[in-house]
Structure formats: C-alpha cells, structure tokens
Amino acid sequence: MFKILEKRELAPSIKLFVIEAPLVAKKARPGQFVILRIKEGGERIPLTIADYDAQNGTVTIVFQEVGKTTRELGTLEAGDYIEDFVGPLGVPVEFPNHKKVLGIGGGLGIAPLYPKLKMLHQQGVEVVSIIGARTAELLILEEEIKAVSDRMYVCTDDGSKGRHGFVTVVLKELLEQGEKFDEIIIIGPPILMKIGSEITKPYGIPTMVSLNPIMVDGTGMCGGCRVTVDGEIKFACVDGPAFDGHKVDFDELIKRLATYKEEEKISLERFNEAHECKLINKIEGADKDAVK
Amino acid sequence: MPLNRSKKKTPMPTQKPEVRRRNFNEVALGYSEEEAVSEAQRCLQCKKPGCVEGCPVQVQIPQFIKRIAERDFEGAIKIIKETNSLPAICGRVCPQEAQCEKNCVLGKVGEPVAIGRLERFAADWERTKGIRPPVIPKKLGKKVAIIGSGPAGLTCAGDLAKLGYDVTIFEALHKPGGVLVYGIPEFRLPKIIVEQEVKFIQQLGVEIKTNMVMGKVLTIDDLFEMGYEAVFISTGAGLPKFMGIPGENYLGVYSANEFLTRINLMKAYSFPNTDTPIKVGKKVAVIGGGNVAMDAARSALRMGADEVHIVYRRSEEEMPARKEEFENAKEESIIFDFLTNPVRIIGNENGWVKGIECIRMELGEPDASGRRRPVPITGSEFIMDVDTVVIAIGTGPNPLLTKTTEGLELTKHGYIAVDEEGRTSREGVWAGGDIVTGSATVILAMGAGKKAARSIHEYLQNKKWR
Numbered sequence: 001m002f003k004i005l006e007k008r009e010l011a012p013s014i015k016l017f018v019i020e021a022p023l024v025a026k027k028a029r030p031g032q033f034v035i036l037r038i039k040e041g042g043e044r045i046p047l048t049i050a051d052y053d054a055q056n057g058t059v060t061i062v063f064q065e066v067g068k069t070t071r072e073l074g075t076l077e078a079g080d081y082i083e084d085f086v087g088p089l090g091v092p093v094e095f096p097n098h099k100k101v102l103g104i105g106g107g108l109g110i111a112p113l114y115p116k117l118k119m120l121h122q123q124g125v126e127v128v129s130i131i132g133a134r135t136a137e138l139l140i141l142e143e144e145i146k147a148v149s150d151r152m153y154v155c156t157d158d159g160s161k162g163r164h165g166f167v168t169v170v171l172k173e174l175l176e177q178g179e180k181f182d183e184i185i186i187i188g189p190p191i192l193m194k195i196g197s198e199i200t201k202p203y204g205i206p207t208m209v210s211l212n213p214i215m216v217d218g219t220g221m222c223g224g225c226r227v228t229v230d231g232e233i234k235f236a237c238v239d240g241p242a243f244d245g246h247k248v249d250f251d252e253l254i255k256r257l258a259t260y261k262e263e264e265k266i267s268l269e270r271f272n273e274a275h276e277c278k279l280i281n282k283i284e285g286a287d288k289d290a291v292k
Numbered sequence: 293m294p295l296n297r298s299k300k301k302t303p304m305p306t307q308k309p310e311v312r313r314r315n316f317n318e319v320a321l322g323y324s325e326e327e328a329v330s331e332a333q334r335c336l337q338c339k340k341p342g343c344v345e346g347c348p349v350q351v352q353i354p355q356f357i358k359r360i361a362e363r364d365f366e367g368a369i370k371i372i373k374e375t376n377s378l379p380a381i382c383g384r385v386c387p388q389e390a391q392c393e394k395n396c397v398l399g400k401v402g403e404p405v406a407i408g409r410l411e412r413f414a415a416d417w418e419r420t421k422g423i424r425p426p427v428i429p430k431k432l433g434k435k436v437a438i439i440g441s442g443p444a445g446l447t448c449a450g451d452l453a454k455l456g457y458d459v460t461i462f463e464a465l466h467k468p469g470g471v472l473v474y475g476i477p478e479f480r481l482p483k484i485i486v487e488q489e490v491k492f493i494q495q496l497g498v499e500i501k502t503n504m505v506m507g508k509v510l511t512i513d514d515l516f517e518m519g520y521e522a523v524f525i526s527t528g529a530g531l532p533k534f535m536g537i538p539g540e541n542y543l544g545v546y547s548a549n550e551f552l553t554r555i556n557l558m559k560a561y562s563f564p565n566t567d568t569p570i571k572v573g574k575k576v577a578v579i580g581g582g583n584v585a586m587d588a589a590r591s592a593l594r595m596g597a598d599e600v601h602i603v604y605r606r607s608e609e610e611m612p613a614r615k616e617e618f619e620n621a622k623e624e625s626i627i628f629d630f631l632t633n634p635v636r637i638i639g640n641e642n643g644w645v646k647g648i649e650c651i652r653m654e655l656g657e658p659d660a661s662g663r664r665r666p667v668p669i670t671g672s673e674f675i676m677d678v679d680t681v682v683i684a685i686g687t688g689p690n691p692l693l694t695k696t697t698e699g700l701e702l703t704k705h706g707y708i709a710v711d712e713e714g715r716t717s718r719e720g721v722w723a724g725g726d727i728v729t730g731s732a733t734v735i736l737a738m739g740a741g742k743k744a745a746r747s748i749h750e751y752l753q754n755k756k757w758r
Contacts, residue, residue, distance in 0.1 A: 023509050037466055041559070043567035044466075069567060084466040086503045216558065216568075219464050219505055220690050221474075221530035222550035226541060233534060233541065238692060252541055255643035259543050263569035270564055 002036075002085040005058060007078045010140040011133075013065040014108065015074050016050070021085050022057030029092030030115040031210070031242050034059065035218040037084040038076070043069045046215045046237070048112035049088060050141075059087070062111035062140065068267040075275070089218045093208065093242050095119075098182040100126040102174070103149075104167050104196060106188025107133050110141050112210055113187045114148070121148035128181070129153070130170045136161035168195055175203050183208060186245060190254045197245030207245035211236045213256060228252055295361075296333035299402025304409055309623040313593050316478040316561055319620060320384070325363075328413040332360035334398065335405045342395030343407060348739030349376050349447070353392055353407055360410055366421075368414040376411075377450035377493060378443065378738065380419060380485045383412025385476060386735045387614050419488060425495045432456040434752050437520040439506045439693065442470020443734045444526035444725030446493050447741030448748075453496035455749055460520070462504040467557065470528055471726075472734070474557040475549070477587050479594065480617075483556075507693035512700075512721060522720050522748045525708060526741060529726035531688040535579070539637030540683070544573060544645035548580070548588045548684035555591050573679030574598045577648055579634055580684035581611040582731075586618065588682045589626045600626050601676070605633040605653050610663040631655070631666060635673065637681060647677045687731050697721075705730070714744035719757045722748060 006018035024034060033048045051060035065071045076082070093116055095101065101120050105113035110131050121127050127148060132155035133139040139154065139161060146152050153170045154162030163170060167188075183206045186196040193209040200207045213225040213236050220238035227236050228249035234240065305321040306312070312319050323331065335357040343353040352371050359368035372379045388394075388408035396404030418424075436452050438445045441463040449459045467473050469486045494500060504510065506527070515523055532547035534540050546554075551570070554560040558568035572595040578588045581604035589600045602621070604611060607630045611618065622628070631653040638647040652672035655664035689706040701709040701717035707730060708723040710716055716723050724740030726732060751757065 023504075027509055041562075041566040044558070084503050086464070086466075086505055086509075088508055089505065216550060216553055217465060217474075219530070219692055221532070222553050223532040223534070223547040224550045226534075228541060252643070256541065256543060259571065260569045263563065263571070267564050267567060267569070 001081040001083060004076055004078050004080050004082065007076070010062065011138045013074070014062065014138065014140055015065070016060060016062045017073075017076075018058050018060050019082065019085060020057060021059045021087075024085065024087045025052045025057045025059050026054045028052040028054075028059060028088040030119045031093030031112075032088035032090045033218075033241060034061065034085055034087030035089060035215065036061075036073075036082055036086070038069065038072055039083045042072075042083070044084070044216055044218070045069050046089070046212070046218055048210070048212075048241075050111040050114055051118075052115070059085075062108065064108045067264050068271040071268065071271055071275075086218065089237060090241050091239070095123070095125065095183065098123075098125050100128070100181050102171075102181045102184045103127060103129045103145075104171060104184065104186045104188070104192075105129070105131045105145070106167055106186075106192040107138065108140070109186075109188030109192070109210075110139075110145060113185060114141055114144055116185055117145065117148045126150050128174070128179075130155065130167045132156060132162075132167035134158065166192070168192070168199060171196060172199055175199065175205075181205055185209075190250050190257065193245060193248075194250035194254075197248070197250075201246050208242050209245035209248060210241045211243060211248065211253060212241065213253060214259060227256075296330050298334060299398075301403045301406040301409070302327050302331040302334075304406070309620075309625070312479065313590075313624040314596075316594055318482050319479050322416050323409055323413045325365075325417075328360055328410060328417075329363060331406050332357045332410055335361065336397060338397060342397065343392040343405075346391040346393075346395040348391065348735050349742050351376050351379075351392075351411070356414060357405065357407070357410055360414060365414060365417045369418040372411060372414055375742075376738070377447055378489045379411050380415035381443070381472060381481060381489055382735055382738070383408050383410075383415055384481050384485075385733075387733055389615060391735065419485075423488065423492060426454075426492065428495075428497050429454060429456045431458065431497075432752075434458065435460070435518075435520045436522045436524070436748060436752075437462065437515045438524045438526065440464075440470055440526040440528055440725070440727075441468035441490070441500060442472060442526060442528050442725060442737060444737035444741040444744075445470065445524065446490065447738040448524045448526065448724070448745045449498045449741075450493045450496055451742055451745035452748060453493070453498045455745075457749075457752070459498045461498060461500045462506050462510070463500060463502045464505045464527075465557065466502050468500045468502060470526075474553045475584070475587070477552065477556055477591050479590065480587065505692065507696040512693075512697045512718075516720065521752055522722065524714075524741070524744050524748065525693065525716070525721065525723040525727060526725040526737070527690060527693055527727045529687040529707075529731050530690040532683070533686050533688055534683055535634065535685060537634060537636055539639055539645075542637055542639035542645045543643050544571065544679055545637060545681045545683065548578075548584045548682055549687065551588050551682045552584070552591065555595065561595060570595065571680070572597050573645075575678045576600045576680040576682065577603050577634075577676060577678040578682045578684055579603050580686070581606065581613055582684065582686070583613050583617055584686075584731075585682075585684035586613045586621050586626075588684050590621055590624060592680065592682065593624055593626065597680070601629050601678070602626055603629045603632050603634060603648070603650065603676075605631065605666045606663065607631055607655060629676075633666065633668065638675070645679055645681055647675050648681060649673055649675050687726070689727055689730075713747035714740060715747060715758070720751070
C-alpha cells in the first residue's frame with residue numbers, strides 16, 4: 001500500500017499527488033515512469049514521474065482525469081492509499097554534453113517535461129522553454145518550469161494567457177530566427193509531438209519525444225506498448241518512453257491509443273453513474289444526520 | 293497384485309465440451325474418492341519405479357499411490373509434499389505423459405497409471421479438508437533472496453524455508469505466481485489453487501514482496517548490501533516474440549502474453565466489473581502450436597469468439613502442445629490449420645486487423661530440432677479473414693535484470709548461463725527456470741528451483757563457491 005501524502009489541484013481535472021514510495025524515489029531519474037493500480041480489480045496505468053525526492057522518499061505524479069481510472073484516482077485524498085505503485089520503469093534520459101536545450105510541453109506534457117528541464121538546469125545547461133495549454137485555466141506548473149528556465153514562453157490556444165496559439169508557432173519562430181539548440185524535447189499529445197518533430201527535422205536538431213502508449217505490465221512482458229521507431233518494433237516500457245521524434249511512427253501510435261475507445265467509454269459511464277449515486281447517498285445521509 | 297486390472301485409466305470427469313467452451317470454469321473436474329482408490333489400485337508398486345526417475349522433483353510416486361489405494365489420503369499428500377510444494381498445480385499442468393507416466397510399466401500393454409490425476413486428487417482432498425499449516429523450522433539466521441514468484445521461485449523458496457532460511461521473494465507484478473497467474477488460464481488452473489499454494493509457502497515463513505521490478509527498483513548488488521547471502525534468479529522468459537511480418541502492429545494483434553495477461557491476471561473476462569478490457573472479435577487466429585497457443589485459442593472461444601483457428605506451420609505430429617490440451621481444444625471446436633504460415637497481416641482503413649495472408653507449407657528435410665522443416669509451397673498463398681490475431685510463437689529472455697547485473701554471464705541468446713547446479717558466473721547468484729532454459733514447463737522450472745535450493749544450502753553451510 002502506498003500513501004498519498006499531498007494532493008493539489010493544478011487545474012480543473014488535473015491533479016498532483018505526492019506519494020510515499022521510498023524505494024522508487026531512491027532510484028528514480030528524469031524520463032522514468034511508474035505504473036499504479038488503485039485497488040483490486042483496477043487497471044494498471046502508466047504515469048510519468050513528475051518529480052521525486054530521494055531524501056524524503058516521495059514521488060510526485062500528475063494526472064488528468066480523462067478515463068475511469070484517472071477519475072477514480074482523482075477522488076482519493078491525502079491520507080488515502082493506492083494498492084500498487086511500481087517503478088521506476090523505463091530508460092532514464094541523459095544529456096551528456098549539451099549547452100542549450102529547448103523544452104516544449106503541451107497540456108499534461110508539461111509535467112513529464114519538468115524533471116528533465118530541472119536536471120538540465122542543475123547541470124548548468126541553458127534552458128529555453130515553451131509551455132502551452134488550451135486555456136489559461138488548464139496551464140500547469142508554470143512557476144516550476146519558470147524556475148528552471150533561462151527563458152520561458154507561454155501559449156494558450158484561446159489566447160487567454162501569453163501568446164495566442166499553439167506552442168509550435170513559437171517553436172517555428174525561434175528556429176526561423178536562427179536560434180540554435182543542441183536538442184529539443186517535445187512532450188504532449190501525440191499530434192503535438194508529431195507536428196513538432198516535423199518542424200525541427202529540416203533543421204537537423206535532435207528531437208526527443210516521450211510516448212504514452214497503452215501498457216499492461218510495464219516490464220517488457222506483454223508487448224502491448226509496441227511502437228514503430230525507424231521501421232523497427234520497440235517496446236515503449238523498456239526501450240523508451242523517450243525516443244527520437246524524427247523516427248517515430250506517430251500515426252500508428254495515435255491509432256493504437258484508440259484501441260479501447262469504446263470500452264473506456266463504457267467504463268467511465270458506469271463509474272460516473274456509480275459515483276453520482278454515491279454522492280447522492282452521501283448528501284441524503286448527511287440530511288438524515290441533520291434530522292437526527 | 294493390483295486389485296484393478298483394467299488396461300485403461302479410470303476416466304476423468306470433465307465439463308462437456310459444448311458447455312465448457314463458453315465458461316472459464318475448470319475443464320477437468322477431478323476424481324471422486326472411489327475413482328481415485330480404484331485408479332490407485334492399478335499401480336503395480338514396482339520395486340524399481342521408473343515413474344520416480346521420470347519426475348523432475350522425484351515425488352515418491354508408488355508410496356503415495358499405495359496410501360491412496362489404502363484410503364490413507366492424508367498419508368498420500370504428506371509423501372507428495374516431502375518433495376513437491378505445489379502438488380495441486382503439478383497434478384493439473386505437468387506433462388505427465390512425457391515424464392512419470394511415460395515410464396510406467398503398465399504403459400507397455402495399455403494406459404499407464406494416471407499419476408497426475410492421483411496427485412491432483414490427493415492435493416484437492418487436502419484442500420477441501422483444510423491445509424494444515426506446516427511446522428516452521430528453526431531459523432538459521434541467513435537471508436536468501438529470490439527474484440520472481442513463478443514455479444521455480446516458489447519451489448526454491450519453499451525448500452529453503454523448510455531448511456530454516458529467511459527467504460524473501462521479489463515479484464514484479466502485483467500478484468505472486470508468475471506464469472501460473474498471468475499465463476495459464478483459469479479453466480486449466482483455477483487461481484484459487486495458486487493462491488492456496490502460495491499461502492502455504494508463506495506459512496513456511498517466506499516473505500513475498502510484490503511490485504518489485506528487480507533491476508529497476510533494486511539491483512542484485514543492492515540485495516547483497518541488504519544482507520542477503522544468496523540470490524536465485526527465476527524471472528522467467530517474459531519477452532514476447534513477434535514474427536517480423538508486415539502488419540503486426542495493427543489493432544487487434546496481440547502477443548499471447550498480452551492476450552493471456554489481460555484475461556488471466558487482469559480478469560478482462562469480468563469487464564466492466566473489472567477495469568481492464570480486451571477486444572476479442574468474432575474470428576480469431578492464434579499463431580503457434582504450443583501449450584500457450586492452445587490456452588490463447590481456448591480463451592478466445594470463452595471470450596465469445598465464433599470461430600477460432602490455430603495456425604501452425606508444421607503438422608500435427610511436430611506440434612509441441614500436450615496431447616491432452618490438443619484433444620481438449622479440438623473437442624471445443626478449435627479449428628487447426630496445419631502446414632500454414634502467415635506471411636502478412638492485413639488491416640482496414642482504421643488500422644484494425646481484417647485478415648492474414650498465409651502460405652501453405654510442406655515438410656522437407658529434418659532441421660536442427662530434429663523435426664522436418666516446413667517449406668513454403670510456391671503460389672499457395674491465400675487470405676484468411678480474421679479480426680483478431682494472437683501471436684504465440686514463444687518468448688525470449690527479458691533483459692531487464694540481466695542488463696543491470698554486472699559479471700553475469702549470458703548465453704548467446706541472452707539466457708543466463710549456469711552450471712549443473714544452477715550456479716551463475718557470479719558468486720552467490722543462482723538462476724533457474726525459463727530465464728535459463730527458454731520457455732519450458734512448470735515442472736522443469738520447479739526441478740531447477742529444487743536443485744538450486746540444494747546448492748544454495750550447501751554453499752551457505754560452508755561458504756565454498758566452487
């Protein structure tokens with residue numbers, strides 16, 4: 001059992017948990033992820049490690065409530081426990097001789113971007129960042145990213161904060177202005193990583209993306225997370241999740257992510273119904289208490 | 293002289309094929325006391341029993357069968373458990389026909405004694421009576437770590453705990469049992485039985501830590517630093533093989549590992565009461581001819597498929613699956629396409645599987661495995677319409693642990709190299725089971741666990757490595 005020490009709402013439907021997991025915290029490195037299962041009968045879902053503290057024995061995860069499992073996770077509070085929490089999984093990222101790096105985070109992708117930029121910043125690398133979300137309300141970890149960046153750009157799709165438009169618009173501008181980077185990291189929805197990688201390709205700048213395919217065990221056993229990279233089958237859980245964005249078959253990834261679309265809908269609807277019933281019971285129960 | 297001179301085994305009651313093909317309940321129902329006693333009375337009680345020689349863990353077979361014949365069921369299970377900590381599992385999934393029963397003298401003139409069924413009977417009898425907790429031996433104050441809680445790890449742990457060692461098993465998944473829980477389906481090995489056998493090992497004092505992906509959360513060096521004096525690696529061969537043909541990443545193509553893990557470990561058959569889904573279409577093709585292929589095909593049927601094919605490139609004769617599983621699958625209406633090899637998977641515009649292009653094969657000269665090599669027949673390509681494909685052509689060694697362990701010698705195929713006692717190239721480290729042999733059987737893994745336990749005991753007694 002793994003205790004939730006802290007819960008923060010970063011944006012509507014985006015939550016941050018600090019989990020007590022000393023062994024995972026001790027070995028965690030930027031780029032790695034965990035798999036968690038809330039309770040018996042639950043799904044195993046992969047989540048990127050957004051931060052870790054070996055000394056305090058904690059691991060931070062950030063998730064968006066999109067399906068049944070993440071919604072259920074969001075109902076847990078500090079002091080509650082998660083049944084299973086496995087990690088650190090995947091290959092840590094390394095930037096041995098970099099001098100200047102551009103980090104791009106879209107939506108929830110800002111969370112996994114953070115530990116990478118933090119490490120680069122600590123290594124003394126010049127960090128430029130572009131973060132974006134649909135609206136100002138949905139923009140997460142702005143302060144944290146700013147603290148590890150030498151320069152930061154903020155974009156929103158609706159113009160409610162920073163630049164009006166996608167993060168890729170700023171990316172294009174910087175490259176067109178001739179700014180040079182040793183590497184560009186792009187993390188976000190697959191379509192953003194795809195378009196971003198297409199933009200950087202003609203400039204020949206190494207581009208790292210972090211993939212989020214469907215996984216079960218996370219140890220290379222099932223092969224459900226396979227992705228095509230440079231024409232070869234790779235398992236994101238053990239060969240990644242970071243890959244060369246210029247070589248990933250994003251179209252295939254996007255298709256595979258939709259495998260269980262219908263089942264996910266059924267699962268979520270059932271949860272919502274049950275959850276609403278629970279809330280109603282709670283309210284009715286409270287009323288009864290009031291009558292007493 | 294035996295009291296029962298029947299040339300045939302006492303038949304095993306089973307669920308009828310037309311019923312069982314749509315449920316996940318156990319297929320074989322087990323002997324009644326009368327059936328067991330009657331079958332036990334067929335045993336000739338050979339002075340030099342060949343059956344024991346054929347058993348990788350040397351169960352004292354004639355002795356336990358004698359007890360059953362005498363209706364001393366408690367005595368029977370006690371004898372079995374002296375050498376085998378997992379009898380309810382072995383009685384169900386061991387390939388007895390290739391081991392103990394193969395050597396039975398009765399087999400020369402008729403059918404051998406149904407040793408497996410009798411072992412299962414004794415174990416099940418004990419379970420219904422309530423398993424007596426074992427006597428916990430005096431502790432030696434020495435710690436041993438075991439990586440992986442499949443049959444090899446559980447056996448090694450049980451044997452060492454009986455000797456008084458403090459044993460910890462580190463399991464990567466959330467549930468102990470390894471292939472027994474993620475791989476072998478409920479209808480062949482009910483999970484409650486695995487749970488009970490695991491509980492017995494725990495009652496011996498073995499601690500099982502789940503959610504521990506070794507090589508990631510802890511390395512073997514960490515274990516030595518933590519005070520473990522010996523390590524047994526039994527991580528299994530968990531890396532699924534794909535065929536390397538076009539279209540393998542279409543939606544609806546699964547490795548057998550994923551297909552079975554979703555169904556068995558994650559209980560996808562209960563979706564949406566459990567959260568992990570699986571999509572099994574109407575027409576399924578399972579590629580491969582081993583026990584895993586049989587398990588996947590029969591599971592697909594139980595998940596509601598109308599038509600399930602097993603596509604195998606050699607002929608029935610070369611098929612590695614147990615005969616019993618093959619027979620069961622046939623009875624359940626699985627269709628076998630022998631001498632057929634997929635060359636390409638075809639998808640629709642949304643990326644879902646809609647068919648496989650196959651080619652017919654014929655048998656040529658024997659290859660390295662001694663079996664006749666299948667050779668494609670030019671121009672015999674055809675398309676099989678299917679909406680789900682399960683690839684069950686075997687597994688390779690998972691490098692997660694071996695990659696992070698320095699000084700551990702591997703074979704050229706990536707398996708761990710060991711000597712006849714299971715010792716690796718690193719002092720204090722043993723390995724056994726599928727991570728050494730490649731995909732094999734439950735009982736062979738158990739045999740390796742047993743051998744390693746003996747060797748570990750010897751080493752910890754006098755601390756002499758070789």
